[in-house]
Amino acid sequence: MVNDRYSRQVLFRPIGKQGQEKIQQKHVLILGCGALGTANAEALVRAGVGKLTIIDRDYVESSNLQRQQLFSEYDANERMPKAIAAQNRLREINSDVEVEAHVFDASANALSPLLHNVDLVIDATDNFDIRFVMNDLFQKHHIPWIYGSCVGSTGMSYTILPEQTPCLYCLLNAVPVSGATCDSVGIISPAVQMVVAHQTVEAMKLLVEDDAALRSKLVTFDLWNNYYQTIHVERAKKENCPSCGMEPSFPYLDYENQTKTEVLCGRETVQIRAGGVFDLDGLAKRFVNIGDMKSNPFLLSLEYQNYRLVFFRDGRTLIHGTNSIEKAKKIYYQLIG
Known part of the structure; x- marks a missing residue:
């Protein structure tokens, strides 16, 4: 009306x-x-x-x-x-x-x-x-x-x-x-x-x-x-x-034609998409002695070395501080395996 x-x-x-x-x-x-x-x-x-x-x-x-x-x-x-x-x-x-x-x-x-x-x-x-x-x-x-x-x-x-x-x-x-x-x-x-x-x-x-x-x-x-x-x-x-x-x-x-790893527009950030979803509470327990963390119901942010990693429930991770996919993967695998 x-x-x-x-x-x-x-x-x-x-x-x-x-x-x-x-x-x-x-x-x-x-x-x-x-x-x-x-x-x-x-x-x-x-x-x-x-x-x-x-x-x-x-x-x-x-x-x-x-x-x-x-x-x-x-x-x-x-x-x-x-x-x-x-x-x-x-x-x-x-x-x-x-x-x-x-x-x-x-x-x-x-x-x-x-x-x-x-x-x-x-x-x-x-x-x-x-x-x-x-x-x-x-x-x-x-x-x-x-x-x-x-x-x-x-x-x-x-x-x-x-x-x-x-x-x-x-x-x-x-x-x-x-x-x-x-x-x-x-x-x-x-x-x-x-x-x-x-x-x-x-x-x-x-x-x-x-x-x-x-x-x-x-x-x-x-x-x-x-x-x-x-x-x-x-x-x-x-x-x-x-x-x-x-x-x-x-x-x-x-x-096969869809990107799984990409450099994001607008800042030094690489996104990595993993299969499945993240257990944010489980990640928080794993990272308790790794670096400073901040979280809300949707994501977990971790300060690690000179980078900031943000984990989303849907299985994505943003690695801030680099435009190198290779470096981002290395950091990711260091923490996630």
Whole structure:
């Protein structure tokens, strides 16, 4: 039911009362709860989306606070999982919206059970390994999704509609993408907000089912150098694309093509994914004489030599203080075996 809370949004003719009612019936999934994820989540919750599912594998650190809204110094001090901290804040913003949070590393197997009745997915991830998995998974399930990325003062966004537009695999074979990361060149918050503006407005068009208003071009910009461009990419769509072509094979849904060990964007950190789950209480007993520990119901943080290791219940470990996968594995095996 539409109330005064959304009155200014309802006055906007392309949305109106009917559009607002549609928004309140829709389910959006946001993959990643960093800069792009938190800003998109807040905008959609304030707009009155019916249900929001947020997924993130990481926890809040002080360096996040410069650009990742929804988080506070308390969240950073307590090393709260980003998805949980965001969920807590979003529920305070709009208690009428159902907000579901998951703390795990996204994979095809982990995501698939959550896609039931999802109307739209917003990309707020920080690496192309999971984006290619997303691309195949959402093509297979016919779910539209909105790609977004930013680094430095630059960013880009594109709306991907299964069976209609080029998919991400098609796109990256046609449009060059910078290899820069937040860790190497930094990032400013206005670049984040610009990408979010493009993602959120496209999301609202899809939620009110105004497909005619959707942007068909890829947007790219550099705020610092006053550059803005929209690029026609329709011809990038390929009939033999393994993800969206006439006979798709969805190669990135194969376990062999998914990363198990990776260097994370934004800081000197390596993630290692193990089979099974961690007994955090058991690890705490094992590490009692190893180094300083801090824990909450979701993770255990251990200071070891010049590194910090964070163990999550879902079997993941973040090794902070190195970009070397080999070194990270050595430290990991020293402690875990």
